[in-house]
Amino acid sequence: MKHVLSVLVNNEPGVLARVAGLFGRRNFNIDSICVGETEIPGLSRMIIVTSEDNRTMEQVKKQLHKLVDVIKVQDLSENAMVARELMLVKVGVTPASRSEINGILDPFRAAVVDVSPDSIIVQATGDREKLDALLDLLHPYGIKEISRTGLTAMMRGMVKVPS
Incomplete structure (x- = not known):
């Protein structure tokens, strides 16, 4: 199943590398990643698409929350988008x-x-x-x-x- 994560992060150097590294270290594949500024100055939104099972996605979301520059994580595929x-x-x-x-x-x-x-x-x-x-x-x-x-x-x- 495809999961689409919306990850709100501080717009700082190295944040993208840390988020991508989290996936890579755990051998999770990123199907696509799209990053851009948000309506809030200083914050960026990452849209990450991955094909992991629900149990794995729960682990991914918990690990993302542990990163200092991550503000909010939402699984958009759980709702109408x-x-x-x-x-x-x-x-x-x-x-x-x-x-x-x-x-x-x-x-x-x-x-x-x-x-x-x-x-x-x-x-x-x-x-x-x-x-x-x-x-x-x-x-x-x-x-x-x-x-x-x-x-x-x-x-x-x-x-x-x-x-």
Whole structure:
């Protein structure tokens, strides 16, 4: 089962390495990790996706709480959440294939964000299955490069903000 952890941490050098190291030392795999600043100055949020069982995840959460720079740990997969991944893909194009590719992008709500004489860069967001399906359709045109963020997520609904 996939678990999506939201880990609120101090925005300090070395915190990412300590969190990733915790997983590595215990031989737990991180499927993806996405880190960015939050609405609170000085804090960052890590979204960590892993495929461990529930018992192992309880251990992971307890170990994360022991790290000095960790403020809060939530398993978002226990609740309703909104989750997305961002993908940039560079596709080889010819004058004849440009309109075909645009026709493929429309149903995926993907956008061309850069154009050059022999390639385009496409931006798409969604769940892994949607992005994989888009890649399958773009492969015949020649994929030159792919960059994916990994999952970022947020619990649905209102959350009480501490005062």
